[in-house]
Amino acid sequence: MTAIRRLPETVVNRIAAGEVVERPAAAVKELVENSLDAGATRIDVVVRDGGRSLIAVVDDGCGMAADELALAVERHATSKLAGDDLSAIATLGFRGEALPSIGAVARLAITSRPAGSGAAATLTVEGGVKRGPAPAAHPPGTRVEVRDLFYATPARLRFLKAAATEAAHVGEMVGRLAMAHPAVGFTLGDGTRTTLKLPPVAGDLFGGGLDRLAAIMGRAFADNALAVEAERDGVRLRGYAGLPTLSRSTAGLQFLVVNGRPVRDRLLYGAVRGAYQDVLAGGRHPLVALFLEVPPGDVDVNVHPSKTEVRFRDSGLIRGLIVGALRHALAATGPRTATTVGAALVAAAGGESLRPHGGGFARSGGGAPWRPAAGLADTAAAYQAPLAPPPGAGGDVPPLAADVDDIGRPLGAARAQLHGTYIVAETADGMVLVDQHAAHERLTHERLLQAMADGGVKRQVLLIPQVAELDAPRRQRLIAHAAALAALGLAVEPFGDGAVLVREVPAVLGDVDAAALVRDLADELTEHGEALSLAARLAEVAARAACHGSIRAGRRLRIEEMNALLRAMEATPLSSQCSHGRPTFVSLDRTALDRLFGRR
Ligand code: ADP
Numbered sequence: 001m002t003a004i005r006r007l008p009e010t011v012v013n014r015i016a017a018g019e020v021v022e023r024p025a026a027a028v029k030e031l032v033e034n035s036l037d038a039g040a041t042r043i044d045v046v047v048r049d050g051g052r053s054l055i056a057v058v059d060d061g062c063g064m065a066a067d068e069l070a071l072a073v074e075r076h077a078t079s080k081l082a083g084d085d086l087s088a089i090a091t092l093g094f095r096g097e098a099l100p101s102i103g104a105v106a107r108l109a110i111t112s113r114p115a116g117s118g119a120a121a122t123l124t125v126e127g128g129v130k131r132g133p134a135p136a137a138h139p140p141g142t143r144v145e146v147r148d149l150f151y152a153t154p155a156r157l158r159f160l161k162a163a164a165t166e167a168a169h170v171g172e173m174v175g176r177l178a179m180a181h182p183a184v185g186f187t188l189g190d191g192t193r194t195t196l197k198l199p200p201v202a203g204d205l206f207g208g209g210l211d212r213l214a215a216i217m218g219r220a221f222a223d224n225a226l227a228v229e230a231e232r233d234g235v236r237l238r239g240y241a242g243l244p245t246l247s248r249s250t251a252g253l254q255f256l257v258v259n260g261r262p263v264r265d266r267l268l269y270g271a272v273r274g275a276y277q278d279v280l281a282g283g284r285h286p287l288v289a290l291f292l293e294v295p296p297g298d299v300d301v302n303v304h305p306s307k308t309e310v311r312f313r314d315s316g317l318i319r320g321l322i323v324g325a326l327r328h329a330l331a332a333t334g335p336r337t338a339t340t341v342g343a344a345l346v347a348a349a350g351g352e353s354l355r356p357h358g359g360g361f362a363r364s365g366g367g368a369p370w371r372p373a374a375g376l377a378d379t380a381a382a383y384q385a386p387l388a389p390p391p392g393a394g395g396d397v398p399p400l401a402a403d404v405d406d407i408g409r410p411l412g413a414a415r416a417q418l419h420g421t422y423i424v425a426e427t428a429d430g431m432v433l434v435d436q437h438a439a440h441e442r443l444t445h446e447r448l449l450q451a452m453a454d455g456g457v458k459r460q461v462l463l464i465p466q467v468a469e470l471d472a473p474r475r476q477r478l479i480a481h482a483a484a485l486a487a488l489g490l491a492v493e494p495f496g497d498g499a500v501l502v503r504e505v506p507a508v509l510g511d512v513d514a515a516a517l518v519r520d521l522a523d524e525l526t527e528h529g530e531a532l533s534l535a536a537r538l539a540e541v542a543a544r545a546a547c548h549g550s551i552r553a554g555r556r557l558r559i560e561e562m563n564a565l566l567r568a569m570e571a572t573p574l575s576s577q578c579s580h581g582r583p584t585f586v587s588l589d590r591t592a593l594d595r596l597f598g599r600r
């Protein structure tokens with residue numbers, strides 16, 4: 001060991017840079033945050049080679065005078081902490097670390113002119129060596145250029161991914177910041193081409209803000225999102241939550257903003273997961289854009305140099321607010337599945353490619369027009385002959401009185417059942433196709449959960465207790481939950497070495513294979529760990545088991561039964577999807593139907 005020494009400033013800054021500017025997107029984030037803190041109304045970002053050769057951020061914010069410029073690149077120099085109080089930070093920056101860190105690992109050039117001043121100045125820092133400030137020409141505002149990022153730290157340089165990957169990270173970062181600040185106009189480009197152009201949005205999130213949301217998260221989100229708004233103890237939550245049937249396999253489209261700061265916070269992600277856990281499978285992630293306004297004193301942003309994590313004084317309050325507001329929004333939605341589901345159906349059926357090209361369907365390249373073969377034509381004609389009146393009815397059959405009503409309902413009037421599986425219903429402006437098993441399963445699930453929540457699960461004592469054979473770990477896990485399960489209407493007890501005995505099952509389940517039910521439940525307990533509540537898991541498994549009995553068997557349903565199922569779905573919150581987020585029905589409006597046949 002050599003003697004202890006104080007590290008030179010440049011080394012200190014390079015160490016800090018390791019955390020503050022992890023990759024080009026992080027540098028962009030720091031610079032854009034500075035522009036936002038400077039009150040910019042317009043921010044232009046240019047990134048070349050994924051940020052490796054050039055990052056430039058230009059704003060029309062308050063700017064800096066020559067002497068301030070010199071100070072701005074010093075370590076721990078900031079204009080954002082008026083006092084020495086770290087407990088109520090209202091700006092995005094406060095650590096005074098970004099500019100010196102970037103200056104230590106890249107070639108940094110800042111040109112700035114304060115608002116209301118005629119003089120601009122420029123200053124450079126290359127690998128920690130400062131030059132300037134010198135007079136320059138520049139409009140009011142600031143231009144920061146970062147060239148050759150990480151040239152001074154080759155180890156870090158080697159970790160950079162392909163330019164396209166880094167550019168994608170930059171794009172996502174700019175999107176997140178732009179989402180949090182809709183009043184500011186943003187552009188992102190590579191110097192020759194503009195890849196993202198977001199004009200400033202007037203009005204709030206629920207007015208013009210939705211345009212920006214759609215620009216960043218896609219039209220599908222804007223079309224399939226529920227407004228969320230809640231307030232408790234001075235904490236305000238607003239935003240949009242996507243329908244469960246619009247889920248993704250990653251959390252990349254979850255935008256969480258705390259006091260104007262985009263964050264990736266585990267508590268918040270966890271709250272979102274919790275809110276959707278009953279309508280979405282574990283591996284699926286909903287799309288959300290949520291904005292929290294918390295009194296600055298109640299949230300600590302000084303957790304990590306990159307400031308993307310936060311600590312809440314009362315994390316239970318925040319979690320409860322998010323879970324409650326999202327669940328309320330989901331439950332308050334009538335029957336609705338994502339429009340993307342119907343669109344996918346049309347696309348899968350070739351609806352798009354069937355669009356006429358100029359002269360209609362001239363695919364056969366001339367020749368005789370298509371005509372059904374002789375035999376087919378006869379058969380087709382037979383279908384067009386008027387139907388024989390049903391026995392007992394005379395002449396015209398008037399529609400059932402209920403029918404007229406039903407058509408106006410969200411899920412329409414049942415018309416037919418296909419393959420003992422699907423129900424076709426006619427709605428006011430299109431049609432609905434229902435997966436009757438999924439729907440029935442979900443209804444049973446919800447009914448069971450409701451009964452459990454009300455504390456009134458009626459139990460049914462089995463005439464002959466059933467024996468379910470289980471391996472040791474499953475058996476133990478089940479027995480460990482025996483008391484809780486009994487409260488939910490399922491009575492199991494140990495039976496010999498390799499089995500359990502089922503004495504009672506929840507009455508709602510009717511005639512159910514109790515042994516299969518507990519075996520499924522034991523599997524479920526293994527798979528999901530502790531993510532779902534026991535009640536939710538039992539409800540899920542029990543609902544599945546219940547369906548094996550009745551509708552599941554592919555029984556022919558009468559029209560009244562089908563309509564009863566549709567009405568029950570409309571009346572039951574969360575019945576639009578199964579617990580894995582798959583839709584229980586698909587709706588196609590007239591436009592979609594027309595598209596299917598190339599009429600539009
Ligand atoms: P911090 O943002 O934490 O204060 P930075 O190193 O990012 O630290 O910036 C240092 C200081 O430089 C800021 O406090 C601010 O006064 C000034 N500054 C940086 N960027 C700009 C900008 N775009 N416009 C005006 N002032 C800026």
Ligand code: MG
Nearest residue numbers: 030034093098
């Ligand atoms: Mg800063």
